[in-house]
Amino acid sequence: MTPEAFRTVYGTVQPLDWLCLAPHPDDAEIGAGGTLIRLSREGRAVGVLELSRGERGTQGTPQEREAECVAAARIMGLAWRGQLGLPDGSLADTPEGAAALAKVLRAVRPRVLVVPHHLDRHPDHFGTYHLAKRALHLAALRKAEVSGEPHRVSRVLLYQGNADIRANLLVDVGAVLPEWEAAIRAHVSQFSGAYISETVTPEIVERRKGRLTYWGTLVRVRYAEAFETEEPLLVDPAGL
Template sequence: MLSGMTRPPTPPFQTVYGTPQPLDWLCLAPHPDDAEIGAGGTLIQLAQAGRGVGVLELSRGERGTQGTPDLRVQECARAAHIMGLSWRGNLGLRDGELTDTPEAAHALAAALRAVRPRVLVVPHHQDRHPDHFGTYQLARRAVHLAQLRKADLDGEPWRVSRTLLYQGNADIQPDLLIDVGEVQDQWEAAIRAHESQFTGQVVSETVTPEIIERRRARQSYWGTLARVRYAEAFEAEGALLVDPLAL
């Protein structure tokens, strides 16, 4: 190394697929497969439209009943390819302990500065799983830290323009419904890429071979309200500005 040169900062995450880059949309997932289940159709549709789309898992799902961390990383990479993601990474926090701590918030804020998403998609705070509502709280602090010029973080400050909340295992009152009817085949294939979770025994209402049937029923319900076949539902953090000519 030449004298006077410094090493670039070490990324606070492991890259699972693609290359870290500025993204239009980034979905935060407490565990592998959460992004596909909660927002997969929307992410696929955006990727097909040429947008930069990424997923960041906060944990490796190492405490899950089925599968292993290494296997789940492989499944995430396969699903990312099916979805057409620009990048997928893992922050390496402890499964079952995702919460708003200073250390975790600084790591996530540094990741946000590295991939600079315009829209951030996070789990809903009313989800029953502690890691899911913990991710929501953690994301709020990280978004704030990432924009502070004087924060003790690598990278240039970054302000997320919009945060949306996706549905996990709780009812939500959506502000936004997105038609995902045309990407059902890709969405189903992306979920099936997580084979360790969705074959074999039923572990929970989420870890079950019936996951596609159950989630598609929700998409059908939201689609009925939107007068389309299938839709995904989101709540917005803050008011949405809508062009009245588009209504």
Template sequence: MLAGMATAGTPEAFETIHGVAGPLDWLCLAPHPDDAEIGAGGTLIRLARAGRAVGILELSRGERGTQGTPDVRVAECARAAAIMGLTWRGQLGLPDGELRDTLGGAHALASVLRAVRPRVLVVPHHHDRHPDHFGTYHLTKRAVHLAQLAKADLPGDPHRVGRVLLYQGNADITPNVLVDVEAVQDTWAAAILAHESQFSGAAISETVTPEIVERRRARLTYWGTLARVRYAEAFEADSALLVDPLAL
């Protein structure tokens, strides 16, 4: 366990389930175990292979999911983290099914942001049918703001996230960032299927299904067509991107 925050009504600690917490180049926030792999796994694997410090933070243990148990799902997250080559993976322990913009949750998340100090934060898109996904987006907006305030009642030094990217969940988005992930497809699929409790049993939804890789790869193929590559992951920048015209 890593010491967390002392603010009333928030967790006392966040849990490290893989690696060692420290400054990260990229951090992906996942409402539930496996969301990060499905929505942004290929990009995270590419970054890790390039030597970047990359992490995932689950906000909940997925304890209300139809399949699997919290302990099983945490173990699956650890296996997937090793497959992906992550620097760190953590668990915040907020209640599954209740992820939304609350002061207590924002303090908890802001304390993690101060502890691992990501330069780029990757967050579920607010256009999603799942309340925990769009709730995570709105909770993150408050946490990012709190983490940078010198006078916020939080442990650690203030930290300003440099960039926020939104990843696709269960609904269409209009991306303005596409990432070529063709070279990491085998590793990406292995990381998703490490969540065996979700993807080896009966189909529960369009996401919790043994066909998850096939279904998600269809989306990667579509985005890849737009980018003139075979497979691409899609993101939306939460604020305007500054582009060097010489790189275009």
């Protein structure tokens, strides 16, 4: 598969309110799943784009992981889920990868883009961040050699993966916690079944839930998902 040949694995290509970039299958669910589910419940068009198929992962095959992505998409109520097909383990800021991602941004035209934090210890995660930066620039340039009409994303949010972040935006996800957990568990090859002992599954979910509890404590809710924005947020004081 060439980098230009992004494809749909669930739903239909359409303008999205929010698009989450996932270096590998399951990253979106773990890092931003609660928020994506809540938005979907509220009638927003939400999508996820996997940049790689996770083909170098220890557990599961690319085919199994794609089927799990479809199952999770149904649980989350996604409008669209796509696959870019870049090489797992080599996600980085390259002209070819950025052009491929810019093509997707022009096709689904998200208002908000959610990407992994650049401080993440996983090379593919911080590689995705830097790749997204270049793609955002290309997608907005009228003279860029990218198919589709130019598109400028209104807001970029960074989600927490494997590193601490200085969160300045928290989302209450308490009402959708069962669906969030179910979406993670849909990735059976990674968190249960023949590959990993069943006893590991609660540990993975509970560790992630601990983060949600911590962030929720700061804003007096039970569970909250954390994001970081690199640009100031304009707030209507009447809503405070």
